[in-house]
Every structure is written in C-alpha cells, then in structure tokens.
Amino acid sequence: MPHVDPARLVELALGNDAAHDDVSALQHVAACGPCREELHLMTRVVLAARGVEExxxxxxxxxxxxxxxxxxxxxxxxxPTTPPPDGGGSPPSPxxxxxxxxxxxxxxxxxxxxxxxxxxxxxxxxxxxxxxx
Known part of the structure; x- marks a missing residue:
C-alpha cells in the first residue's frame, strides 16, 4: 500500500470533514511509522499555529x-572615492x-x-x- 499523500495528512491534521478515503488513510497511518510520525508532526504544527496570540x-x-x-x-x-594620484586615466580607487x-x-x-x-x-x-x- 502506498504512503498517505502529504496533502491528505494535512487535512487529517487540520481535522477537516472525514471523507470516505479517511478510513484507509487512518488504517495506513496506524500501521506505518513514517506516516504516523509525519501526521504527529503536522498535528503539532496545527496546534501551535492555532495557539498563536497577538x-x-x-x-x-x-x-x-x-x-x-x-x-x-x-x-x-x-x-567620495579617492582621486588617482597621477591625475591620469586610471579609475578612482574606492x-x-x-x-x-x-x-x-x-x-x-x-x-x-x-x-x-x-x-x-x-x-x-x-x-x-x-x-x-
């Protein structure tokens, strides 16, 4: 089974309306350590962002x-730049x-x-x- 799409993990972390594919996504997250960790981190970010005050x-x-x-x-x-010592054609030194x-x-x-x-x-x-x- 492929990993859960990151956009879907964001939706789960945000707690948006449950859709038909949430069941399979949640089952995969329960069995897959990397997806579970990613969902955990995204959920922490969502909670931190919601807790921001002025x-x-x-x-x-x-x-x-x-x-x-x-x-x-x-x-x-x-x-000003320094004028050339010879007064000639060399550019001024900065x-x-x-x-x-x-x-x-x-x-x-x-x-x-x-x-x-x-x-x-x-x-x-x-x-x-x-x-x-």
Whole structure:
C-alpha cells in the first residue's frame, strides 16, 4: 500500500470533514511509522499555529534601528572615492566602505542582518518558552 499523500495528512491534521478515503488513510497511518510520525508532526504544527496570540507575533524593531540603517546608507552614498594620484586615466580607487560593498557587505546590510537576527532569535525564544510552560 502506498504512503498517505502529504496533502491528505494535512487535512487529517487540520481535522477537516472525514471523507470516505479517511478510513484507509487512518488504517495506513496506524500501521506505518513514517506516516504516523509525519501526521504527529503536522498535528503539532496545527496546534501551535492555532495557539498563536497577538503577543507572539514579531514586532517592528525600534525606530533607532531604522534611523541607524538610514544613516549608514546615506553615509555610504556620500563617501567620495579617492582621486588617482597621477591625475591620469586610471579609475578612482574606492574607499574602504565602498570596497566592502563590492564584496557584498556594507554597514547598512550588517545592521539589517543584525536586526533580522535579533527578531528571529526573539521569536524562537518566545516559542520555546511558551512550549515549555
């Protein structure tokens, strides 16, 4: 007998109306360890999602975070490049901040990554605290 379709397992986890094929699906889940575990995990996700309250939702970072990001972006845009020493045809050498930007890094990007990491970390901590009550 083939495994229960994941979409069907989701329907079972959600507790939607029982259909004719639920009997065979439930019989398979009872006999199949992987399907039983998958249904168990999906049911846990459904219960956790239904238990989310407004206080669990992530909040926007403080205004100072966005101000610092905007400041970093404006500083980066305002930094001039160093003129060539020979006054000739070689292109200007970028400033250290511009060199970091060409490698995919900038102070603003680092600040954004830090802010997103903090928000994600706070959400994980809040989830684990609620789960372990």
């Amino acid at each position: 206080a669990d939702l992530p909040t926007a970072p403080p205004a100072r975070v966005w101000q610092r990001i905007a400041q970093g972006l404006s500083e980066e845009a305002a930094e 400033t250290p901040a511009a060199r970091d930007h060409t490698r995919g890094r900038s102070p603003a990007r680092d600040a954004m990554a830090l802010a997103l990491g903090l928000v994600a970390g706070a959400a994980v901590v809040r989830y684990w605290r609620r789960r372990n009550r």
